[in-house]
Amino acid sequence: MANFVVDTDGIKRYLVNITVNGTKYTKMIKANSLLVNFLREDLDLTGTKRACEQGDCGACTVLLDGKPVNSCMVLTLSVDGREVTTVEGLAANAKLDILQEKFMEHSAPQCGFCAPGILMSAKALLMKNPHPTEHEVREAIAGNLCRCTGYVHYVEAILDAAASQ
Amino acid sequence: MYLQDFEYFRPGSVEEACQLLFTYGFKAKAIAGGTDVLIKMKKDLLAPEVLVAIGQLPQLKNIEYIPGRGVVIGAGATHNDIQNSKVLHEKYLSVAEAAHQMANNQVRNLGTVGGNISNAVPSADMPPILIALDTTVKIVGTKGERTLLLEDVFTGPNQTVLEHDELITEFVIPDNGFTGSTYFKFGLRASGALAVVGVAAAVKMEGDVIKDARIVLGAVSPVPLRAKKAENFLKGKQAGGELFTEAGIMASHECRPISDIRASAEYRKDMVRVFTMRALDKAVNEGHV
Numbered sequence: 001m002a003n004f005v006v007d008t009d010g011i012k013r014y015l016v017n018i019t020v021n022g023t024k025y026t027k028m029i030k031a032n033s034l035l036v037n038f039l040r041e042d043l044d045l046t047g048t049k050r051a052c053e054q055g056d057c058g059a060c061t062v063l064l065d066g067k068p069v070n071s072c073m074v075l076t077l078s079v080d081g082r083e084v085t086t087v088e089g090l091a092a093n094a095k096l097d098i099l100q101e102k103f104m105e106h107s108a109p110q111c112g113f114c115a116p117g118i119l120m121s122a123k124a125l126l127m128k129n130p131h132p133t134e135h136e137v138r139e140a141i142a143g144n145l146c147r148c149t150g151y152v153h154y155v156e157a158i159l160d161a162a163a164s165q
Numbered sequence: 166m167y168l169q170d171f172e173y174f175r176p177g178s179v180e181e182a183c184q185l186l187f188t189y190g191f192k193a194k195a196i197a198g199g200t201d202v203l204i205k206m207k208k209d210l211l212a213p214e215v216l217v218a219i220g221q222l223p224q225l226k227n228i229e230y231i232p233g234r235g236v237v238i239g240a241g242a243t244h245n246d247i248q249n250s251k252v253l254h255e256k257y258l259s260v261a262e263a264a265h266q267m268a269n270n271q272v273r274n275l276g277t278v279g280g281n282i283s284n285a286v287p288s289a290d291m292p293p294i295l296i297a298l299d300t301t302v303k304i305v306g307t308k309g310e311r312t313l314l315l316e317d318v319f320t321g322p323n324q325t326v327l328e329h330d331e332l333i334t335e336f337v338i339p340d341n342g343f344t345g346s347t348y349f350k351f352g353l354r355a356s357g358a359l360a361v362v363g364v365a366a367a368v369k370m371e372g373d374v375i376k377d378a379r380i381v382l383g384a385v386s387p388v389p390l391r392a393k394k395a396e397n398f399l400k401g402k403q404a405g406g407e408l409f410t411e412a413g414i415m416a417s418h419e420c421r422p423i424s425d426i427r428a429s430a431e432y433r434k435d436m437v438r439v440f441t442m443r444a445l446d447k448a449v450n451e452g453h454v
Contacts, residue, residue, distance in 0.1 A: 011170055031170070031216070032167065032168035032169060032170050032171060034167075034168065034203075037167065050166075053166040053207065055271070055272050056357060058271055061271055064274070067245070067274045068270055068274060069274045069275050070200075070272065070275070072166070073199050073200050073203050073272075074199060075173070075196075075199060077175070078199070078218055078220060078221065121270065121271070124270075139270070139356070140270060142269050142270065142357065143270050143271045143357060
């Protein structure tokens with residue numbers, strides 16, 4: 001179990017080592033820290049969005065050891081020693097991910113709030129299954145709710161990204 | 166949204182976890198995937214002072230076939246672990262498919278089958294198919310371990326026979342000779358919706374004759390319900406459309422649904438009729454699907 005210190009309020013703060021987008025972070029956190037808040041507030045990675053906060057909308061989707069999860073339902077302590085990828089980790093060497101390129105090309109997001117989550121769900125799909133069917137794409141993003149555009153452009157963009165990689 | 170303060174333990178073994186639960190009593194709560202516990206904490210339905218994290222215990226993760234015992238599923242297996250399990254695809258595709266029908270991909274990567282059963286929501290997708298296959302549950306506590314039929318674990322909505330210091334550690338689907346099984350979930354949308362009605366069926370066939378049958382209904386009573394009259398009615402009879410229709414009617418009389426935001430009791434009863442019929446037809450004719 002992680003080491004801890006007791007702060008001046010008598011609350012334990014636990015030591016965690018978490019790799020986010022390839023960078024290793026060592027932090028002292030309280031047990032009640034949720035991953036989504038840790039990413040946004042402790043690491044200033046605000047690409048990951050908070051919305052429903054109960055695992056329905058998918059706006060907070062990140063990859064945990066390569067698998068998409070709702071970061072609003074993950075305790076940061078449970079991620080100790082593990083690897084997280086957020087939307088900020090998609091672009092590499094100043095080059096956008098093919099999914100990001102295609103999202104723009106197809107004007108897939110409208111307000112954009114759901115886009116980081118959909119990008120992560122789509123990324124997880126393409127890592128596992130580089131040539132998905134339309135049904136597989138729809139299923140992969142079924143846990144991501146978009147309240148503006150509907151899903152048609154998203155599905156087209158993801159299929160196009162798969163075809164272009 | 167922020168959670169109240171609590172202490173966190175990540176024990177290295179089930180025994181250590183049970184000991185912690187025993188020591189801290191009702192102040193403590195076990196947490197596996199967190200998809201139920203954390204949401205309840207956010208909604209102030211739970212306010213544990215101590216969380217005992219068991220979700221990453223590697224000894225609870227295995228899914229394997231052990232000749233003589235059956236298919237063993239560790240309680241810490243996530244719904245996606247089950248959905249993607251080669252063992253289950255070979256032996257009981259119906260169980261993998263049921264796991265796939267739960268919630269959405271992100272939730273299935275977190276939520277565990279042990280947590281799903283311990284949480285005991287009447288509309289849960291895993292209990293009907295597992296009960297239909299005569300699954301047993303191993304429960305470990307500070308006073309030792311016991312094995313029960315999954316069917317006997319539930320006592321009411323959100324209630325089970327689990328003592329405060331007890332944890333489910335594994336499920337075993339015994340080699341029971343069922344030739345076919347399936348689970349039908351009827352929800353109001355394909356993803357992320359709770360079941361309005363869930364129906365699982367398992368059958369042992371000898372040629373055209375049904376030697377034994379299980380029909381288990383979800384979301385239509387306080388606990389997953391076996392339609393025993395319909396099961397008995399099927400035994401020894403030649404399988405066929407009319408027989409399934411009649412069994413469907415019997416099952417719909419046996420269930421005790423409530424009306425709620427998702428459907429009326431009358432509608433649920435009628436859907437039990439329809440899906441019992443379809444589930445039997447599929448289990449008889451298509452194997453474990």
